[in-house]
Amino acid sequence: MLIDLENIQWSCTRETFDPLVKLLEKKYLKNNTYSERMLVALDEFFKYFKTVWVSSNERFWFESANPFRSSNNQGIEGINKDIKQSQTFRKLLPMGSFVDVSLRMCQEWSMSDNSLLEANREKKHLFTQPHGLKLRTNGYEWLQNNKESSKIVKVAAKNVQKTLLENVSMIYAVPSSKTSSNDIPLKDYAKERLKSRFDVSRHSSYDDAMITRQSCHIIEQVGKDYFCDCHEGIKGRLCKHSVGLMYKCGTLEITSDVRSKPLGQKRQRGRPKKMPHCLTHSPEPRTVGPVPRALYLPSPNSSIHHPEYPTQVTKDLTSRQLTPL
Ligand SMILES: [Zn+2]
Numbered sequence: 001m002l003i004d005l006e007n008i009q010w011s012c013t014r015e016t017f018d019p020l021v022k023l024l025e026k027k028y029l030k031n032n033t034y035s036e037r038m039l040v041a042l043d044e045f046f047k048y049f050k051t052v053w054v055s056s057n058e059r060f061w062f063e064s065a066n067p068f069r070s071s072n073n074q075g076i077e078g079i080n081k082d083i084k085q086s087q088t089f090r091k092l093l094p095m096g097s098f099v100d101v102s103l104r105m106c107q108e109w110s111m112s113d114n115s116l117l118e119a120n121r122e123k124k125h126l127f128t129q130p131h132g133l134k135l136r137t138n139g140y141e142w143l144q145n146n147k148e149s150s151k152i153v154k155v156a157a158k159n160v161q162k163t164l165l166e167n168v169s170m171i172y173a174v175p176s177s178k179t180s181s182n183d184i185p186l187k188d189y190a191k192e193r194l195k196s197r198f199d200v201s202r203h204s205s206y207d208d209a210m211i212t213r214q215s216c217h218i219i220e221q222v223g224k225d226y227f228c229d230c231h232e233g234i235k236g237r238l239c240k241h242s243v244g245l246m247y248k249c250g251t252l253e254i255t256s257d258v259r260s261k262p263l264g265q266k267r268q269r270g271r272p273k274k275m276p277h278c279l280t281h282s283p284e285p286r287t288v289g290p291v292p293r294a295l296y297l298p299s300p301n302s303s304i305h306h307p308e309y310p311t312q313v314t315k316d317l318t319s320r321q322l323t324p325l
Pocket residue numbers: 217228229230231232233239240241242
C-alpha cells in the first residue's frame with residue numbers, strides 16, 4: 001500500500017487525485033482474499049487517511065498540486081542554517097542587537113550576485129552544479145538509445161485539450177522503463193495517456209490506471225525548456241528525457257566531455273578525456289582582404305631627405321609613412 005500511495009504522490013494531477021484515492025480504497029476494501037480483521041483495520045485506515053490527507057487543507061501533498069516547482073522547504077532550511085552559523089551564532093539576541101544583526105545581514109546579502117535569478121534551468125543545472133556532467137551524459141546516452149522516430153512521438157499542443165503548464169508549444173511522448181516492447185506502438189500509449197491524464201473515469205481499477213500512467217512519459221515544451229512528467233521530472237528536477245530532447249532539438253551542444261564516455265559503460269575516475277580529432281575552435285573563414293599597397297609620396301626614386309624639400313615637409317612625410325595603412 002505504501003508503494004501505491006507513493007505512486008499517487010508523484011503521478012496524479014489535481015483532477016485525478018480524488019478519483020485515484022477512491023480507486024485505491026476500492027482496491028483494498030473490495031478485496032475478498034483479506035480476512036475480516038484486516039478489512040476492519042483497512043477501513044479504519046482509509047477513514048483516517050481521507051479526513052487528514054484528502055479532504056483537509058493539507059491535501060496538496062502530491063507533486064502536481066504545484067507542478068515543476070519546489071515541493072520541499074530545503075531551501076528555506078538552508079538559509080536558516082546560514083543565519084545561525086554566521087550571523088546570530090545560535091544565540092537568542094536582545095532586540096537592539098537583533099536589529100543590528102538583521103541590518104548587517106541584509107547589507108551582506110545585498111552584495112552577493114543575483115545571476116541565478118535570471119539564469120534558466122539549463123544553464124543553472126547543467127554547467128554549474130556538480131552533477132551537471134552526469135545529467136548531460138545520461139541525457140545523451142538516453143537519446144542515443146532512443147534515436148528512432150518511433151520512440152519519440154510529437155504532438156502539437158493545440159491538438160491537446162489540456163496541459164499541465166501554460167504556453168506549451170509542443171508535446172512529446174517518450175518510452176518509460178515500463179513501456180513494454182511488444183507490438184503496440186508508442187503512439188497508442190501516448191494517445192491513451194493524453195486521454196486519461198486529467199480524467200481517470202475510463203479506468204475501472206487502480207492498477208489499470210497506474211499501468212497507463214507509467215506506460216510512457218509526456219514532456220511539455222515551453223519556449224526552449226522541456227518539462228517531463230516522469231518521477232524525476234515532475235519533482236522539478238531536470239531528467240534525462242528533457243536533456244535528451246534538448247540535444248535532439250539543438251538547444252544544447254553535445255560537448256566532448258559528454259561524448260567521451262562509451263555508451264553503456266561507467267565513466268572512469270578523474271577529469272573526462274578530451275576527444276581526439278575534436279575541433280575545439282572553428283577555423284577562421286577564408287576571406288581575402290584587399291591587397292596591401294605601399295604608399296609612395298613623392299616618387300620612390302626620390303629620397304625623403306632630398307635637399308630640395310624644406311625640413312617641415314620631410315618631417316611630415318616621415319610621420320605619414322609610419323602610420324599603419
Ligand atoms: Zn523524464
